[in-house]
Amino acid sequence: RAMGRGPATVVYIVAGVDLSLAILVSRKPESAPDISVLELSLTSRELDDWVGLNDSSRTSWFGAYRKRDTLLTPWMEVIALTMRNCSRRIMEPIEAELLRRGVQEAYLIPTGSLSFLPLHCCTNRNSSASVLNERVTWHRLPSARFLARCEELSDVKPEGLVGFADPTPTALPRLEEARDEIDVVSARFVAPWGNYWITPAIDKGDTSTPDTIAHLVDGEYGEVIHCACHARSDDEDFARSGLYVSGDKIFGVSHLLRSREGRGVRLVVLSCCESGLAEPALSDDVSEVNGA
Numbered sequence: 340r341a342m343g344r345g346p347a348t349v350v351y352i353v354a355g356v357d358l359s360l361a362i363l364v365s366r367k368p369e370s371a372p373d374i375s376v377l378e379l380s381l382t383s384r385e386l387d388d389w390v391g392l393n394d395s396s397r398t399s400w401f402g403a404y405r406k407r408d409t410l411l412t413p414w415m416e417v418i419a420l421t422m423r424n425c426s427r428r429i430m431e432p433i434e435a436e437l438l439r440r441g442v443q444e445a446y447l448i449p450t451g452s453l454s455f456l457p458l459h460c461c462t463n464r465n466s467s468a469s470v471l472n473e474r475v476t477w478h479r480l481p482s483a484r485f486l487a488r489c490e491e492l493s494d495v496k497p498e499g500l501v502g503f504a505d506p507t508p509t510a511l512p513r514l515e516e517a518r519d520e521i522d523v524v525s526a527r528f529v530a531p532w533g534n535y536w537i538t539p540a541i542d543k544g545d546t547s548t549p550d551t552i553a554h555l556v557d558g559e560y561g562e563v564i565h566c567a568c569h570a571r572s573d574d575e576d577f578a579r580s581g582l583y584v585s586g587d588k589i590f591g592v593s594h595l596l597r598s599r600e601g602r603g604v605r606l607v608v609l610s611c612c613e614s615g616l617a618e619p620a621l622s623d624d625v626s627e628v629n630g631a
Contacts, residue, residue, distance in 0.1 A: 346478065348445040349486070350433060352453050354383040361433045377436055381428045383452070389421050390452045400456065426461035429453075434475050444476040446486060454481070489605075498605065500528035500539035501561030506547035506568055506585045517567035518543055520610060524565050547584045553594060563606045570611035582611060 351362040359379040366372045390400050400421050437445060447459055459477040480486050504521035505514040525539040540555055547568075556564055569583040581589035 346442075346444040346446055346476075348437065348442050349483065350437075350445050350447050351483075352379075352429065352433075352447070352449045352458070354381060354386045354451055354453055356383055358382065359386070359429070361429075361436075363433075363436070377433060379429055379432060386452050389424060390455050421456070422461055425456055425458055430458055430461045437475055442475070445478070447477045447479045448481070448483060448486075449479075498528065498562040499537055500525055500563045500565060501541070501555040501558060502539065502565035502567070502608075503542040503547045503552055503555065503584070504567035505543060506583065507545045508585065509569075509583065509587050511569045511583060511587065514567065514569070517610065520567050521565060524608075528563070545585050548586070549584055549588055549590050552582075552584055552590050556594075562604060563608070564604060565608045565610070567610040570609065582609070 347366045349364040349366065351364070353360050353362065359381040361377040361379055363375045363377060364372050365374075400417070437443075449456070449458055459479045502521050502525065504517040507513070521541055521543065525541050528537065528539045530537050540558065540561065542551055542555060555561065566582055571580060571583065571589065573579040578591065578593060579589075581591040581593075584590050
């Protein structure tokens with residue numbers, strides 16, 4: 340119902356037994372939204388096979404994400420094949436319909452097993468654009484409730500940002516582009532507030548120690564926390580999961596979870612490889628890096 344400064348179009352994707360549906364919602368100020376349905380040639384069984392929910396021995400997205408080769412297919416080929424399938428069967432038909440309507444920006448809310456897949460990063464076979472996001476700007480969201488809450492907060496005090504990127508020294512591969520990422524993100528959080536300016540608190544390089552990061556995330560003005568680094572996800576022992584900081588030390592996700600309690604943190608962005616790693620065989624309530 341809420342209309343903020345973001346796109347007016349919301350796309351829900353729902354996988355069904357016989358086919359899948361893309362529900363296109365065009366929000367309008369002061370009136371009921373227009374709702375239309377686009378049929379997609381994809382069944383929930385096919386989708387679960389892609390993701391790896393039906394048979395863990397099959398070549399699947401989760402097997403490939405954990406770099407598990409099979410006798411038939413290397414894991415990198417599985418990732419490429421899954422993304423091509425997602426593009427051809429799901430995202431390209433939706434993109435074509437949005438462009439036909441003149442829509443160039445939209446929110447994307449995948450449901451069920453679809454939420455495991457990076458649909459907004461699909462490649463485009465039918466255009467000179469290398470990825471779908473070059474023709475339609477997608478904003479991926481976990482739910483409509485999340486969108487409504489963000490828009491409720493859009494007119495209050497400008498939010499503060501704290502974050503860190505590419506900690507050094509490290510034995511892990513350097514993440515030079517993570518520094519560019521944090522610079523681009525932090526530029527959006529410089530804002531006037533009364534007689535003052537709100538500026539982000541960012542840490543990069545060899546000063547990103549566990550104590551320094553704890554000081555940042557425990558501060559009073561970081562409603563948004565952005566971390567661009569390596570991470571470790573441990574399904575068996577949640578306490579061993581965390582983010583790699585200077586000297587390859589672990590900043591535990593348990594600290595990140597505690598830091599959010601009672602201090603108004605709205606959003607934590609983990610731009611870290613294993614922070615997106617999930618175990619589809621486990622229940623939704625299992626504690627993982629992204630769950631903190």
